[in-house]
Amino acid sequence: MQPVDREFFRRDSRIVAPELLNKQLTRNGRSGRIVEVEAYAGSEDAGSHAYRGQTERTTVMFGPPGHLYVYFIYGIHWCANAVCGDDGHASAILIRALAPTAGLEDMRRARAKARRDRDLCSGPAKLCQALGITGDDNGCDVIIGDRGIQILDDGTPPPVEPGQGTRIGLSAGVEHPWRWVVTGDSNLSRPV
DNA sequence: ACCGGGATGTTCT
DNA sequence: GAACATCCCGGTG
Numbered sequence: 538m539q540p541v542d543r544e545f546f547r548r549d550s551r552i553v554a555p556e557l558l559n560k561q562l563t564r565n566g567r568s569g570r571i572v573e574v575e576a577y578a579g580s581e582d583a584g585s586h587a588y589r590g591q592t593e594r595t596t597v598m599f600g601p602p603g604h605l606y607v608y609f610i611y612g613i614h615w616c617a618n619a620v621c622g623d624d625g626h627a628s629a630i631l632i633r634a635l636a637p638t639a640g641l642e643d644m645r646r647a648r649a650k651a652r653r654d655r656d657l658c659s660g661p662a663k664l665c666q667a668l669g670i671t672g673d674d675n676g677c678d679v680i681i682g683d684r685g686i687q688i689l690d691d692g693t694p695p696p697v698e699p700g701q702g703t704r705i706g707l708s709a710g711v712e713h714p715w716r717w718v719v720t721g722d723s724n725l726s727r728p729v
Numbered sequence: 730a731c732c733g734g735g736a737t738g739t740t741c742t
Numbered sequence: 743g744a745a746c747a748t749c750c751c752g753g754t755g
Contacts, residue, residue, distance in 0.1 A: 611748050614737095614749070616748080633747085
């Protein structure tokens with residue numbers, strides 16, 4: 538288990554996203570293997586929060602790679618992205634699902650409504666609940682592990698042939714096939 | 730199993 | 743004032 542290098546994230550999110558599969562997202566003993574991601578490609582991408590330029594909300598996305606962009610959605614939920622690309626490029630990867638690997642008791646407590654373990658982290662807002670990620674964590678550095686949040690490499694390579702499809706829940710930019718999954722994993726938010 | 734709708738508040742027009 | 747990178751619950755088959 539070693540932290541992913543910052544240079545790993547200093548590339549376009551569409552390149553990094555499939556490679557992020559099977560890395561571990563961890564926080565203070567709660568961990569999960571990343572099994573579903575979506576790439577957002579900044580100002581070129583009508584589906585990205587950064588499409589209309591930098592705002593207060595999207596400041597972190599425009600910053601250096603290796604940080605967490607956390608946003609609030611539908612009045613209820615938090616979702617987390619890994620910021621990619623060099624400084625000034627609003628490239629990011631939405632982490633959409635984890636296969637829980639450690640700290641299951643804490644996750645079940647944080648997600649009391651989840652009936653089965655496969656419901657703990659099978660969605661972008663569910664996994665934030667399970668790991669206790671909120672707006673307070675916006676901007677934290679996942680390389681050095683601010684606030685206990687890290688992305689680690691446990692030696693498992695990404696899938697040779699990840700499943701690929703269009704992104705979920707968008708009204709603009711729906712045409713781009715920038716969602717990648719570990720095919721067949723039981724923790725996906727939806728099959729491809 | 731699948732589908733429809735409500736929750737709830739920040740962000741941007 | 744509308745839209746929103748979602749989730750959960752309660753209906754019906």
